[in-house]
Amino acid sequence: MDIRTPVATSYGDWLQKFEETWKSQIAKLTAKFGSAIEETRMPVAFATDVPIVYVKAEKIVEVLSFVKTDPDFVYDLLSDLTAIDEMPAEPRFEVVYNLFSYSKPCRMRFKVRVSEGQDVPTLTGVWKGANWAEREVFDMFGIKFRGHPDLRRILMDVRWEGHPLRKDYPLRGYQIFPTAMPVDPTLLED
Amino acid sequence: MHETLGNKHGVHSEHISVDHDPDDLWGDSRVIVNIGPTHPAMHGALRMVAKLNGETIEKSYCEFGYTHRAKEKLGENRTYHQFVVYTDRLNYCSALSNNVTYAMAVERLMGVEVPERAIWIRMICAELARVIDHLICVGINAVDIGAFSFFLYGFHQREEAYTLIEKLCGARLTTSYTRIGGLMADAPEGWEKEVKAWVQKTRKVIDEMDKLLTGNRIWLDRTVGVGVFNKEQCMQYSFTGPSARASGIDRDLRRDQPSMFYKEVEFDVPIGKNGDVFDRYMCRLEEIRQSLNIVMQCADKIKPGPIWSEDKRVRIPDKDVVHNTMEGLIHHFKFFMKGFDVPPGEAYTTFEGTNGELGFYIVSKGDPMAHRMRIRGPSVWHYQALSPMSEGGKIADMVAILGSINIIAGELDR
Numbered sequence: 001m002d003i004r005t006p007v008a009t010s011y012g013d014w015l016q017k018f019e020e021t022w023k024s025q026i027a028k029l030t031a032k033f034g035s036a037i038e039e040t041r042m043p044v045a046f047a048t049d050v051p052i053v054y055v056k057a058e059k060i061v062e063v064l065s066f067v068k069t070d071p072d073f074v075y076d077l078l079s080d081l082t083a084i085d086e087m088p089a090e091p092r093f094e095v096v097y098n099l100f101s102y103s104k105p106c107r108m109r110f111k112v113r114v115s116e117g118q119d120v121p122t123l124t125g126v127w128k129g130a131n132w133a134e135r136e137v138f139d140m141f142g143i144k145f146r147g148h149p150d151l152r153r154i155l156m157d158v159r160w161e162g163h164p165l166r167k168d169y170p171l172r173g174y175q176i177f178p179t180a181m182p183v184d185p186t187l188l189e190d
Numbered sequence: 191m192h193e194t195l196g197n198k199h200g201v202h203s204e205h206i207s208v209d210h211d212p213d214d215l216w217g218d219s220r221v222i223v224n225i226g227p228t229h230p231a232m233h234g235a236l237r238m239v240a241k242l243n244g245e246t247i248e249k250s251y252c253e254f255g256y257t258h259r260a261k262e263k264l265g266e267n268r269t270y271h272q273f274v275v276y277t278d279r280l281n282y283c284s285a286l287s288n289n290v291t292y293a294m295a296v297e298r299l300m301g302v303e304v305p306e307r308a309i310w311i312r313m314i315c316a317e318l319a320r321v322i323d324h325l326i327c328v329g330i331n332a333v334d335i336g337a338f339s340f341f342l343y344g345f346h347q348r349e350e351a352y353t354l355i356e357k358l359c360g361a362r363l364t365t366s367y368t369r370i371g372g373l374m375a376d377a378p379e380g381w382e383k384e385v386k387a388w389v390q391k392t393r394k395v396i397d398e399m400d401k402l403l404t405g406n407r408i409w410l411d412r413t414v415g416v417g418v419f420n421k422e423q424c425m426q427y428s429f430t431g432p433s434a435r436a437s438g439i440d441r442d443l444r445r446d447q448p449s450m451f452y453k454e455v456e457f458d459v460p461i462g463k464n465g466d467v468f469d470r471y472m473c474r475l476e477e478i479r480q481s482l483n484i485v486m487q488c489a490d491k492i493k494p495g496p497i498w499s500e501d502k503r504v505r506i507p508d509k510d511v512v513h514n515t516m517e518g519l520i521h522h523f524k525f526f527m528k529g530f531d532v533p534p535g536e537a538y539t540t541f542e543g544t545n546g547e548l549g550f551y552i553v554s555k556g557d558p559m560a561h562r563m564r565i566r567g568p569s570v571w572h573y574q575a576l577s578p579m580s581e582g583g584k585i586a587d588m589v590a591i592l593g594s595i596n597i598i599a600g601e602l603d604r
Contacts, residue, residue, distance in 0.1 A: 006528070009300050010301065011299075011301075011535075011537050012298060012449075044559075045280070047533065047534055047535030047536065048535060048536050048537070049298070049537035049539075050538070075426055076425055077425065077430070078428050079428065079538070079540070079547060079549065079566065080538065080549060080551060080564065080566040082551065082562075082564045082566075084553055084561070084562045085562075096551070096564075098538050098549070098551065099577065100443050100547075102439070104448055105446045109538065124552065127425075127426055127427075127428065128266065128426040129426055129427040129428040129429060129571055129574060129575075132570060132571075132574045133570075133571075134568065136570075137344070140262075144407055146429070150321075154254075154255060155255035155258045155603065155604075156255065156258070157255075164260060165262060165263060169263075171263075171267060177360070182228075183222055183224050183239050184239075184251075185222060186224060187251045188239065188241040188249045189249075190249065
């Protein structure tokens with residue numbers, strides 16, 4: 001067996017359970033948003049556990065607030081928000097939104113392709129909890145979120161240089177700061 | 191206008207302008223208090239900076255990352271087998287749960303089937319971890335509020351559970367028990383009986399703890415109506431697990447998205463109503479009982495059998511094969527030096543961890559190391575809500591709230 005070629009891993013029994021739901025949902029999405037949906041990838045045809053919907057960066061907030069509330073979707077939980085560095089591909093980054101529907105209950109994944117320096121509209125207006133996740137993506141990958149209320153580094157020190165989860169980031173090295181960051185009273189203003 | 195700042199580093203701070211409020215007890219004064227990162231009431235190296243009006247928190251911000259160990263980066267630079275040990279150090283109160291979820295995530299990517307016995311043992315492990323984690327959560331929550339002896343009741347049972355885990359894998363805290371496609375070692379003979387005896391004893395202790403604290407006047411005063419987060423707010427902040435269930439969100443991934451053999455065991459999912467500290471405490475206490483039931487059922491159903499998948503890609507060769515055959519030695523060497531390739535693909539595998547949805551989003555490009563190893567820890571999302579939950583409350587309430595959502599720094603910082 002050549003394990004470098006994609007195998008027909010079924011990733012559990014989700015496909016049998018949700019195939020119809022997913023297909024009708026994707027059909028509805030493409031009908032409603034048209035060219036805003038760049039590409040859809042279904043399981044089996046592509047090596048993925050749930051369908052992936054690639055959305056144009058400009059339209060991501062519109063699409064996600066639609067799938068959050070529409071009765072056919074109700075993906076009301078933002079399970080995870082992260083990014084992948086696909087260097088040397090262009091566009092370089094993919095921002096990944098893993099959504100979960102409490103009522104179905106099934107999952108779907110949305111992705112946005114972003115090139116270096118391009119920014120993505122923030123999701124904080126749809127889910128307040130996206131705030132820190134977007135800060136983490138900014139911290140780790142350097143992807144900026146347009147309209148984010150407080151886009152600072154979160155895991156690394158604010159004085160840190162570089163974005164550690166990029167593929168071209170060196171694996172060894174130090175950045176040592178003599179003091180901890182003092183209290184920042186500007187963050188406590190109303 | 192008066193203002194105090196713990197400002198040793200010479201950073202000039204602007205005075206905060208606050209409009210005069212006639213009901214304001216303290217005039218116009220506001221005090222900024224820095225709590226943590228090393229503070230006995232903070233669970234791990236967390237920091238909260240709060241602007242206080244008297245004792246009331248008006249606004250605050252939280253910081254973390256002091257124990258950031260770049261686990262996601264390590265996941266891209268270590269083989270899948272090597273990464274097992276790093277999962278222990280995520281939520282170190284329930285290391286077994288992380289081990290199990292990680293193993294499931296990689297097996298799902300590879301299409302590896304694990305034999306029955308291994309799955310039953312894994313389920314016992316996950317539930318043992320849940321009991322341990324909840325015991326420490328409710329115990330420490332009570333300690334923070336001032337009820338010390340309550341914690342010690344649970345602590346004894348927790349140590350007993352660690353002894354059971356030690357019999358499984360030799361370690362008490364950092365277990366590294368699962369392997370991709372199996373387990374490190376089989377459970378020793380008679381282990382199920384010991385587990386059952388422990389369950390019987392723990393049930394009594396839980397009842398005792400329940401009687402000791404639940405109706406206590408001071409406990410009720412400190413927890414009921416404190417840190418209320420309703421259903422809508424929980425959904426906004428992606429709450430999962432007991433903290434979400436305390437607000438009335440009727441979801442448990444063990445029941446709704448069953449993995450392993452959770453379909454074959456019976457258990458109830460306790461749901462709270464008010465979403466305050468007390469409901470979170472009650473949910474956790476009831477979940478301990480349900481977990482004990484699950485452990486009991488698993489211990490009944492477990493049968494002797496293999497604990498390793500026979501998939502050649504992941505099976506670690508037995509020691510007598512390694513020592514006595516050339517092929518076995520080569521296999522062993524290749525396995526540990528190079529690792530095994532995982533077919534290209536991506537999957538986001540979740541499990542109802544002790545504090546909520548624990549997820550591993552792994553993207554593979556066909557190499558022995560992951561292309562992207564994202565760890566979704568529930569603590570991050572819960573900690574984010576600490577500021578909105580504690581605003582308007584007293585500073586002592588913040589301590590109660592922090593204990594009730596059970597932030598584990600290892601999982602928070604990754």
